[in-house]
């Protein structure tokens with residue numbers, strides 16, 4: 001597709017037209033991978049304690065906690081929410097995959113599982129902050145439609161064997177579905193004054 005410059009995209013005179021293709025996306029990919037890699041332990045904990053995989057209040061707490069941080073870092077809060085909701089969905093897919101396997105195998109309890117509240121969730125919380133920082137670093141690339149193929153290729157390589165292709169694909173959706181570029185002022189379609197909330 002032709003994403004060449006139109007006058008509307010340079011109207012503020014300081015936003016770069018395209019982000020440098022050199023922004024390193026590897027730290028972001030690695031953090032996403034690391035987050036999902038904790039999910040087999042989460043699943044083992046819940047299996048042992050016969051807990052539900054879904055914990056919606058916990059999910060909401062994560063989302064509520066990141067809005068202000070995202071904004072402060074220059075990542076649109078609505079997009080950050082979308083990104084983390086995808087990470088959470090992918091996380092639950094992995095847990096469900098493990099549960100299904102264990103149910104089939106009539107698996108008993110696991111030994112030496114780290115505690116969810118005391119150990120795993122604090123690690124997840126630390127990863128949330130790190131992910132937000134990397135999203136901010138990567139934002140110019142994420143918001144650049146010209147880099148979507150590169151981003152998709154980068155994200156294909158989730159390292160961990162415990163991450164299924166389905167879960168990896170789900171986690172990458174917000175990075176490659178064009179939602180970031182739609183939120184970037186650069187790539188906004190020209191809006192009417194009314195849509196911008198301006199009075200004539």
Ligand SMILES: C=C(O[C@@H]1C=C(C(=O)O)C=C[C@H]1O)C(=O)O
Pocket residue numbers: 042053054055056058059062087088089091092121124
């Ligand atoms: C990882 C967990 O499982 C689910 C996934 C969550 C996540 O990805 O952060 C949060 C809550 C649960 O719905 C958890 O319970 O902590």
